[in-house]
Amino acid sequence: MPTVEYKGKVYEVDEDGFLAGGLEVWEEDWVDYVKTIEGIPEVTDEHWVCIKFLQDYYKKNGIAPPVRTFSKTVGKPLKRIYELFPSGPGKGACKMAGLPKPTGCV
Amino acid sequence: MAEAITINTDIIKQRLDFLKGARMKMWLDICAHCGLCAESCFFYQAHDKDPKMVPSYKIKKTIWELYKRKGNVDKEFMEQVYEIAFAECTACRRCSMYCPFGIDMATMIASTRAICRSQNLTPEGLQKAIENIWKEGNQMGMTKEEFVETCQWMEEENQAELPGLKIPIDKQGANMMYTVNAREPMFYPQDIGMAATIFHVAGEDWTMPSVGWDCTNLAMFAGDAKCMAHAVKLVYDAAKRLGVKRIGVTECGHAYRSLRFEGPYWLGLPGGQPPIPVIHSVQLFAEYLRDGRIKIDPAKKLKEPVTYQDPCNISRNGGLCDEARYIISHIATDFREMQPNREHNYCCGGGGGYIPMGPPFKKRRMASGKVKAEQIKATGAKIAIVPCHNCYDQIRDLNKEYNLGIEVKAFKEILTEIMIIPDELKAKGTEAA
Numbered sequence: 001m002p003t004v005e006y007k008g009k010v011y012e013v014d015e016d017g018f019l020a021g022g023l024e025v026w027e028e029d030w031v032d033y034v035k036t037i038e039g040i041p042e043v044t045d046e047h048w049v050c051i052k053f054l055q056d057y058y059k060k061n062g063i064a065p066p067v068r069t070f071s072k073t074v075g076k077p078l079k080r081i082y083e084l085f086p087s088g089p090g091k092g093a094c095k096m097a098g099l100p101k102p103t104g105c106v
Numbered sequence: 107m108a109e110a111i112t113i114n115t116d117i118i119k120q121r122l123d124f125l126k127g128a129r130m131k132m133w134l135d136i137c138a139h140c141g142l143c144a145e146s147c148f149f150y151q152a153h154d155k156d157p158k159m160v161p162s163y164k165i166k167k168t169i170w171e172l173y174k175r176k177g178n179v180d181k182e183f184m185e186q187v188y189e190i191a192f193a194e195c196t197a198c199r200r201c202s203m204y205c206p207f208g209i210d211m212a213t214m215i216a217s218t219r220a221i222c223r224s225q226n227l228t229p230e231g232l233q234k235a236i237e238n239i240w241k242e243g244n245q246m247g248m249t250k251e252e253f254v255e256t257c258q259w260m261e262e263e264n265q266a267e268l269p270g271l272k273i274p275i276d277k278q279g280a281n282m283m284y285t286v287n288a289r290e291p292m293f294y295p296q297d298i299g300m301a302a303t304i305f306h307v308a309g310e311d312w313t314m315p316s317v318g319w320d321c322t323n324l325a326m327f328a329g330d331a332k333c334m335a336h337a338v339k340l341v342y343d344a345a346k347r348l349g350v351k352r353i354g355v356t357e358c359g360h361a362y363r364s365l366r367f368e369g370p371y372w373l374g375l376p377g378g379q380p381p382i383p384v385i386h387s388v389q390l391f392a393e394y395l396r397d398g399r400i401k402i403d404p405a406k407k408l409k410e411p412v413t414y415q416d417p418c419n420i421s422r423n424g425g426l427c428d429e430a431r432y433i434i435s436h437i438a439t440d441f442r443e444m445q446p447n448r449e450h451n452y453c454c455g456g457g458g459g460y461i462p463m464g465p466p467f468k469k470r471r472m473a474s475g476k477v478k479a480e481q482i483k484a485t486g487a488k489i490a491i492v493p494c495h496n497c498y499d500q501i502r503d504l505n506k507e508y509n510l511g512i513e514v515k516a517f518k519e520i521l522t523e524i525m526i527i528p529d530e531l532k533a534k535g536t537e538a539a
Contacts, residue, residue, distance in 0.1 A: 015468035066248055066292050068256040078263070078296060090293035103234040104245045104462050105289045105322060105358075105495050 006033035018094070018101045023055060026098030034096040038087055047084055047096070049074050054097040064094050064102045113184055117224050118177035125217045126173070133209045134173055137162055143211065146204035148452045148477040149194055161201035161211045164190050168218045188227045191218040193470050196458030197327075198418040203449065220329030228328045231464030235324035236333050243340050244320035245462075246288040254316050256291040260299040269533050271306045273298065276348060277313035282385075283350040284314050285321035285341055285365075287358045287495050300518040301356065304391070307527060308399040312354070318344025321353075321361035326368065327459025338369035345382045352383045354390055357516045359419030359457070359494035362386045366424070388420060388493050391517055392429040395436050402436050406524035412438040413487035415478075415501060416451035417494035425449075434491065437520055442485040454478050454492075456500030472507045475500060479508035489513045491520065 001012045001020055007029055012020040017037070019026060031051065035043050053074050057065045067089045071078055085092035090102045143161040144150050150159040157163060168187045172179060179187075197212040205211065222228065228236075238247035254275055261273040274280065284305070290297040305312050318340040325333035342365075345353050355362050366384040375381065394400040414434060421427045427448040434441050444451060455475030460467055478501065482490055490512050492498045502514045 014465035016465040018465065063247065066252045066256060067295055068252065068259050068291075071259075088293060090289075101465055102246070102293070103231055103238070103464070104292075104324065105287055106293060106461075106499070 014101065016101050019098045022100060023098050030098060031096055038092050050084060050093055051097045054093060054099060058099050064090065064099055111181055111226060113181050113225055115177050118221060121221045121224050122173060122177050133214060134170060136207050137209055140206065143201040143205050146201045148455060149474050152474050152476040159194060164195055165211055165214050169214050172221065184225055184227060187218060188222050191215050191222055192229055192463060193467060196453050196460055198453035198457055199423055200453065203422065216329060220331065223329040229463035231462045232324050232328040232459055235462060236328060236330055239325060239333055239337050243317055244288040245322055245324050246292045248288060248292055250316050253291050253319060256295050257298060257314060260295050260302065264299045264303060267533055268303065268306055268531055270531060271302055273302050274313045276316050279349045280313040281311040281351050282354045283345050283348055284312050284354040285319055286356045287322050287361065288320045289495060290356065300522045303522050304400060304518060307525060307531065308394045313348060315344035315348060321355050321365055322358060323360060323364035324459060324462050326360065326364050335372040338364055339373060341365060342381050350382065352385050355384060355386050357387045357493040357495065357518060359417035359496060363419040363423055386420060386424065386426060387517065388426045388429050391521060392432045395433060400521065401526045402524055403526050408438040408489060410488040411440045411442050411486055412489045412491060413442050413444055413482060413485040415454060415490055415492040415497050416448055417497045418453050418457055420494060421451060422449040430493065433517060437524060442487050444481045444485055452477050452481060454497040454500040457496055461496055461499055472503065475504045479504045479510060482510055482512065487512060489515055491515055491517060493517050
């Protein structure tokens with residue numbers, strides 16, 4: 001299993017760079033790390049609302065939400081989600097929240 | 107791949123007998139080991155001409171050996187077969203085209219995958235997609251309500267600029283039923299908005315079905331005969347139910363291959379033809395331009411050098427080489443062909459389900475994509491036009507991996523940016539001065 005090192009901590013990741021241990025090992029420093037690789041200048045409250053929602057949805061449903069559900073629940077238009085997470089809701093936002101890479105053609 | 111695998115040789119034998127039709131018998135007998143397939147394979151090229159990557163070698167080590175041993179194989183052997191069939195071949199059919207005897211090695215690998223499937227040897231990503239197809243009729247397990255609501259959302263968002271734009275769901279008797287890849291409503295709904303914008307400007311009479319809207323077929327890559335037939339039938343049934351004249355397919359390669367060419371055989375349809383004609387977006391957009399239904403603003407034509415990825419299932423296996431170049435002649439001023447191109451083009455290195463197989467295959471996918479990365483680099487293009495979601499994601503990944511410095515775009519992204527929106531369709535106050 002590949003690993004990445006950030007602030008002296010070592011994270012196991014899959015080959016697409018998603019956190020291998022998932023929510024069990026997810027922590028705030030992981031968010032900081034993903035910020036650096038995703039080219040996000042600063043993690044704001046808006047990011048945190050999204051991260052918390054994705055984690056709650058995943059805990060309940062075992063799958064990432066469709067972006068419509070995501071957008072409606074966090075009250076942000078699609079355009080804003082892409083501004084917050086340049087790689088998009090499936091790859092960028094899920095990675096930051098510690099979810100696995102979504103299944104299928106993504 | 108499931109953790110605990112036990113091999114059932116009786117089932118392997120049954121599958122081998124079932125697959126041993128006249129063509130398979132001939133292919134197994136006729137290979138002269140001439141090696142002409144070697145150079146045709148991008149895996150072989152990308153791995154410094156490793157003899158293990160020669161297509162005929164991969165056949166010899168998998169299905170040929172399975173027949174030779176009459177299915178009496180063990181777990182270790184089947185695990186090796188699994189690795190070759192899923193991680194060392196994308197079934198792009200380039201070797202099949204170069205074989206002087208016309209041996210269809212891609213079909214033989216697809217058959218090998220079906221035997222793997224009979225032993226529960228399926229990459230986890232494809233396994234989950236199959237479960238989702240059975241459960242909700244699409245590879246990502248979206249519910250009907252979620253899909254319909256997503257379309258309504260895109261309709262509302264796009265009406266800000268085009269007040270008359272509609273995304274009609276389950277409209278009876280429309281000219282075209284448009285179908286998409288589940289990734290679009292799930293994660294990239296703007297793609298549906300772009301398609302709707304083009305259809306609106308073209309004055310298309312179209313609809314999307316609330317069931318049978320996912321045109322993709324990941325079961326085909328896993329070799330699951332029942333599920334791949336089921337996925338195709340959902341789309342055909344939707345088109346028949348709605349009484350449409352044709353089925354439109356989004357910019358996806360394998361969806362076109364399965365619905366247009368393979369599906370009718372899986373379902374035993376007479377003449378090997380779909381019940382309702384299937385048309386790919388590349389054909390559709392070429393038609394709109396030819397008929398003047400959409401027009402490009404000459405001032406907005408792309409000036410940067412542009413290249414085009416011929417997706418295997420659209421060009422080599424779909425025959426739509428000219429249509430793509432016809433569109434490009436309208437939208438770009440500096441078009442640079444990759445070498446080789448058209449039906450001779452190389453696979454992006456991520457086809458045949460390589461991407462949806464999931465993260466355990468990413469590194470190998472990047473290694474096999476070296477040939478494509480070099481092809482793109484040699485064109486000096488700044489934009490790669492890619493009308494297949496799979497090639498699209500692979501080339502975006504290659505862009506990072508090999509520092510290509512390009513933009514990757516689908517036709518619909520470019521068309522919506524540079525086509526002329528007639529004033530009468532625009533929202534009040536936004537018409538051209």
